[in-house]
Amino acid sequence: MPITPTEKIWMDGELVAWDEANVHLLTHSLHYGSGVFEGIRAYETKKGPSIFRLTDHIARLFRSAKIFTIEIPYTQQQLADACKETVKVNGLPSCYIRPIVYLGYGEMGLNPLLAPVNVAIAVWPWGAYLGEEGLAKGVRMKISSWRRHDPNIIPPAAKGTGQYINSQLAKVEAIKGGYDEAIMLNPQGLVAEATGENLFIVRDDVVLTPPLAAGALVGITRDSVITIARDLGATVHETDLHRTDLYTADEVFVCGTAAEITPVREIDDRTIGSGEPGPLSKKIQEVFYATVKGEVEQYAHWLEHV
Numbered sequence: 001m002p003i004t005p006t007e008k009i010w011m012d013g014e015l016v017a018w019d020e021a022n023v024h025l026l027t028h029s030l031h032y033g034s035g036v037f038e039g040i041r042a043y044e045t046k047k048g049p050s051i052f053r054l055t056d057h058i059a060r061l062f063r064s065a066k067i068f069t070i071e072i073p074y075t076q077q078q079l080a081d082a083c084k085e086t087v088k089v090n091g092l093p094s095c096y097i098r099p100i101v102y103l104g105y106g107e108m109g110l111n112p113l114l115a116p117v118n119v120a121i122a123v124w125p126w127g128a129y130l131g132e133e134g135l136a137k138g139v140r141m142k143i144s145s146w147r148r149h150d151p152n153i154i155p156p157a158a159k160g161t162g163q164y165i166n167s168q169l170a171k172v173e174a175i176k177g178g179y180d181e182a183i184m185l186n187p188q189g190l191v192a193e194a195t196g197e198n199l200f201i202v203r204d205d206v207v208l209t210p211p212l213a214a215g216a217l218v219g220i221t222r223d224s225v226i227t228i229a230r231d232l233g234a235t236v237h238e239t240d241l242h243r244t245d246l247y248t249a250d251e252v253f254v255c256g257t258a259a260e261i262t263p264v265r266e267i268d269d270r271t272i273g274s275g276e277p278g279p280l281s282k283k284i285q286e287v288f289y290a291t292v293k294g295e296v297e298q299y300a301h302w303l304e305h306v
Contacts, residue, residue, distance in 0.1 A: 008090055098123070130262045251279075
């Protein structure tokens with residue numbers, strides 16, 4: 001999805017013009033994938049732009065950095081405030097927010113410990129990641145031939161820049177095969193997640209999702225979905241899922257900051273349920289979108305106003 005330039009990007013404590021937000025060719029992370037990042041959204045509400053679960057996203061950014069032994073030279077509050085400042089200065093009613101922590105220019109080689117740590121935050125308008133039609137009618141997915149990486153090879157609990165090569169391989173395979181998105185199995189052959197989304201199924205009115213131990217990212221939208229589903233009266237279990245569980249599910253949907261709540265209508269050329277978004281998927285989607293617009297008092301604490 002093309003990026004629409006905005007006015008300013010926050011870089012190491014300063015607001016820099018979009019076209020001047022550059023890094024050196026020998027930036028360490030460019031060569032070795034040594035960085036961590038977040039995907040966050042701000043939504044338009046009656047109180048102005050509001051960032052969805054900002055504090056939780058920044059906390060996860062710091063957890064990712066800890067896993068990769070990166071010392072972020074700012075506090076969590078400073079980066080949360082910087083996100084708000086960047087949204088505000090660009091005058092966007094709603095947008096995608098990308099904080100990134102990367103190892104900069106000054107050291108080269110596999111030892112990252114002496115490289116300088118830089119932090120930047122960019123914001124831009126961004127629509128439905130898997131398409132408006134996908135949100136309304138569901139997307140087509142396939143099981144990828146590429147496996148989700150083993151946690152003792154690259155930790156899936158961290159949102160690291162370089163490790164998304166794994167997801168890119170699966171995404172490209174799916175797109176070239178005529179699908180919208182891919183589902184990745186872990187080294188044991190169990191369902192982990194999609195390339196950039198957590199995955200849920202509904203079977204006999206019970207909501208099921210792979211456990212974090214299966215290789216799923218600690219998704220903040222995932223956590224929100226679990227809360228919303230339980231508050232709607234649904235039973236939710238984290239449990240190992242085989243690919244055949246997906247084929248025989250009554251409903252399937254994926255979720256994430258970029259994808260939000262997107263139903264799945266087909267997996268490996270097998271129609272899911274009736275081939276239309278299921279009733280529970282639609283209800284969770286409906287509550288989620290009302291929540292991010294500031295229309296659900298029960299979840300008002302998830303929104304931080306700019």
